Amino acid sequence: MEKQNTISAYVIQFCRFLRNKGFTIGPLEQSQALQALEVIPYGDPAYFKGALRSTLTKNKAQLDKFDDLYLQYWAEVKRGENSKQKEVPEEKEKPKPQESGVEVLKKWLNGNKENDEVTVASYDAKQKFTDKDFSNFAKDDVSETLRHARLVVKKWSNKKGQRSVDVKMPIQLDLRKVMRANFGKGDEIIYLKYKKRKIEKLKLVLICDVSKSMELYSKFLIQFMYGLNQASTKIETFVFSTRLERITNSLSHYDFPTVLNALKESFDEWSGGTKIGAALEDFAINYGSQLLDHKTKVVVLSDGWDTGEPEVVARAMNIISRKSGKIIWLNPLAANPNFKPDVACLKAAWPYIDVFQAANSVEDLLKIVI
Amino acid sequence: MTLQEVARLLEENHYISDEKITMSVFLSISLNKPILIEGPPGVGKTEIAKVLAKALETELIRLQCYEGLDVNQSIYEWNYQHQLLYLKMDESEKSLEEKEETIFSEKFLLKRPLLQSISKETSPVLLLDEIDRADEEFESFLLELLSDYQISIPELGTIAAKSIPHVILTSNRNRELSEALRRRCLYLWIDFPDFEKEKQIVEQKVPQINKRLAAQIVYFMQELRKLRLQKVPGIAETLDWALALSNMHFDALDVKIIESTLGIIIKDWQDTRLSQDSLSELFDKVKVKMKVH
Numbered sequence: 170m171e172k173q174n175t176i177s178a179y180v181i182q183f184c185r186f187l188r189n190k191g192f193t194i195g196p197l198e199q200s201q202a203l204q205a206l207e208v209i210p211y212g213d214p215a216y217f218k219g220a221l222r223s224t225l226t227k228n229k230a231q232l233d234k235f236d237d238l239y240l241q242y243w244a245e246v247k248r249g250e251n252s253k254q255k256e257v258p259e260e261k262e263k264p265k266p267q268e269s270g271v272e273v274l275k276k277w278l279n280g281n282k283e284n285d286e287v288t289v290a291s292y293d294a295k296q297k298f299t300d301k302d303f304s305n306f307a308k309d310d311v312s313e314t315l316r317h318a319r320l321v322v323k324k325w326s327n328k329k330g331q332r333s334v335d336v337k338m339p340i341q342l343d344l345r346k347v348m349r350a351n352f353g354k355g356d357e358i359i360y361l362k363y364k365k366r367k368i369e370k371l372k373l374v375l376i377c378d379v380s381k382s383m384e385l386y387s388k389f390l391i392q393f394m395y396g397l398n399q400a401s402t403k404i405e406t407f408v409f410s411t412r413l414e415r416i417t418n419s420l421s422h423y424d425f426p427t428v429l430n431a432l433k434e435s436f437d438e439w440s441g442g443t444k445i446g447a448a449l450e451d452f453a454i455n456y457g458s459q460l461l462d463h464k465t466k467v468v469v470l471s472d473g474w475d476t477g478e479p480e481v482v483a484r485a486m487n488i489i490s491r492k493s494g495k496i497i498w499l500n501p502l503a504a505n506p507n508f509k510p511d512v513a514c515l516k517a518a519w520p521y522i523d524v525f526q527a528a529n530s531v532e533d534l535l536k537i538v539i
Numbered sequence: 540m541t542l543q544e545v546a547r548l549l550e551e552n553h554y555i556s557d558e559k560i561t562m563s564v565f566l567s568i569s570l571n572k573p574i575l576i577e578g579p580p581g582v583g584k585t586e587i588a589k590v591l592a593k594a595l596e597t598e599l600i601r602l603q604c605y606e607g608l609d610v611n612q613s614i615y616e617w618n619y620q621h622q623l624l625y626l627k628m629d630e631s632e633k634s635l636e637e638k639e640e641t642i643f644s645e646k647f648l649l650k651r652p653l654l655q656s657i658s659k660e661t662s663p664v665l666l667l668d669e670i671d672r673a674d675e676e677f678e679s680f681l682l683e684l685l686s687d688y689q690i691s692i693p694e695l696g697t698i699a700a701k702s703i704p705h706v707i708l709t710s711n712r713n714r715e716l717s718e719a720l721r722r723r724c725l726y727l728w729i730d731f732p733d734f735e736k737e738k739q740i741v742e743q744k745v746p747q748i749n750k751r752l753a754a755q756i757v758y759f760m761q762e763l764r765k766l767r768l769q770k771v772p773g774i775a776e777t778l779d780w781a782l783a784l785s786n787m788h789f790d791a792l793d794v795k796i797i798e799s800t801l802g803i804i805i806k807d808w809q810d811t812r813l814s815q816d817s818l819s820e821l822f823d824k825v826k827v828k829m830k831v832h
Binding site: 201 | 620721767
């Protein structure tokens with residue numbers, strides 16, 4: 170009985186561990202996991218892991234991460250146990266002091282010195298940064314950002330669609346629905362049905378470049394992503410440097426400092442190198458069919474400085490443009506009057522871009538018609 | 540039912556399974572939980588439901604989801620015509636309340652798949668195929684059924700399940716399913732099979748096939764999937780191709796045969812062009828693999 174308790178405790182702890190890593194696990198999933206462990210054959214580690222995997226993962230991304238996290242957790246547990254034998258329990262029990270989200274973002278802004286990513290060639294703008302104090306980043310008043318973001322979303326989304334919706338107000342009779350509603354009522358028309366054009370919600374996928382060359386715009390970027398996600402629920406957000414990560418969930422919290430913390434948890438390559446092609450391709454293949462349809466607009470925010478092959482970019486953009494409604498490429502560098510899109514990556518992507526625009530501030534975004 | 544029994548049942552019913560699939564099916568049966576199966580098209584998601592129904596010797600109730608699917612077509616509908624006729628024919632001196640009670644009884648209820656599935660005496664297998672095609676509103680209807688196995692009908696009250704159905708949902712990830720739906724299910728991802736598994740499947744479903752040809756076909760398909768195709772061919776295509784080639788009494792592949800039968804496995808013109816370009820290269824890889832094999 171005693172042992173049983175210990176295993177359940179470990180499983181609960183594991184659930185909490187996964188929850189911290191962004192898994193959606195509540196008491197329901199925990200109890201399911203424990204129930205599953207009751208019914209599987211006892212003593213086989215493979216079954217144990219399999220049962221936890223079946224009950225605790227809820228989508229492909231979680232499934233892909235599960236094996237690593239499982240190993241990581243048990244390694245941690247083992248380390249904890251070993252240290253207990255040496256009788257220094259206090260130290261091990263405590264989670265190592267975590268850097269605050271602001272710290273990490275600050276590091277990103279200052280070029281993430283520990284990161285052994287290859288530095289990407291970029292224009293020189295770093296010195297402007299070093300003296301800037303970004304610890305007040307989180308304290309910034311974000312209400313202005315939110316107000317702008319709402320304006321942007323409103324500007325972008327007031328489109329009437331082809332479909333109609335039921336309304337109670339007698340605006341326009343929907344004869345087809347009247348027929349349908351009264352079909353079974355003999356020859357009397359009892360119910361009247363009205364319709365109006367459905368206003369299509371803005372469906373947006375944001376793909377933001379957070380590599381080293383974009384450092385200059387990081388503040389705008391983060392507020393931009395945060396603001397848009399607050400203003401509309403139909404926005405999916407991804408960031409990439411050398412790999413792609415979906416951060417929609419991290420952005421969903423209302424409180425800005427919490428969002429910063431969550432962002433830090435979910436992505437560890439702020440200010441890394443850039444592989445636009447690989448990132449876009451990853452997006453196109455793994456999320457393309459699920460998130461894109463002809464009503465969805467894809468906004469790519471990047472300067473186009475890339476270390477990868479331009480062909481990969483073209484291939485990925487081809488897939489995305491076929492599946493989505495429109496591709497909008499926002500380039501912070503394009504604000505410069507001498508700017509020409511002559512980087513290899515941009516050249517490759519050019520045929521598939523519907524709107525190409527400079528974007529340094531939220532005000533710039535208001536000028537865009539999508 | 541134990542894990543080993545589930546594995547044996549799947550095997551007996553000619554479903555080539557792996558430990559992940561077996562575990563999910565087993566847990567779904569023993570915890571009475573629906574399974575949500577995702578994966579690329581043509582990897583045998585729907586097949587699991589069919590095999591499960593056969594293995595458990597029970598009925599398979601299938602609901603093919605599509606955009607616009609609503610309560611009337613999926614849960615229940617009142618049989619208006621029947622109700623009207625009944626009222627016209629009923630000349631007895633019943634009070635209005637009594638008449639109302641009669642016409643809103645189960646006799647006049649048309650049971651659609653979801654209601655059917657919970658009103659059977661023995662647990663059927665309920666397959667909700669391609670749930671991602673249905674609207675988001677429909678997903679919300681499902682929540683009550685999937686968590687409590689009951690359905691509320693305003694005129695009749697709540698109908699609880701006589702026996703809990705084995706629910707299987709499949710999705711091709713054309714749309715992101717809601718978190719609420721996911722939480723009520725066990726999640727299973729089925730990917731394209733590896734060489735050994737796919738070969739087993741081919742040999743089992745097309746028993747008359749030449750062993751060498753089967754291996755070649757599977758190697759070729761495995762290589763083909765590595766190309767960046769728009770529509771990646773699934774197991775269904777492999778089987779069609781294997782059946783076609785074996786019916787034409789071929790013993791081995793060559794580039795010419797592949798080229799002339801490419802339409803069986805590739806269904807997109809861009810893909811066709813791409814694979815035609817790299818056909819001999821692919822075939823060389825197959826030859827190398829066959830030698831090593």
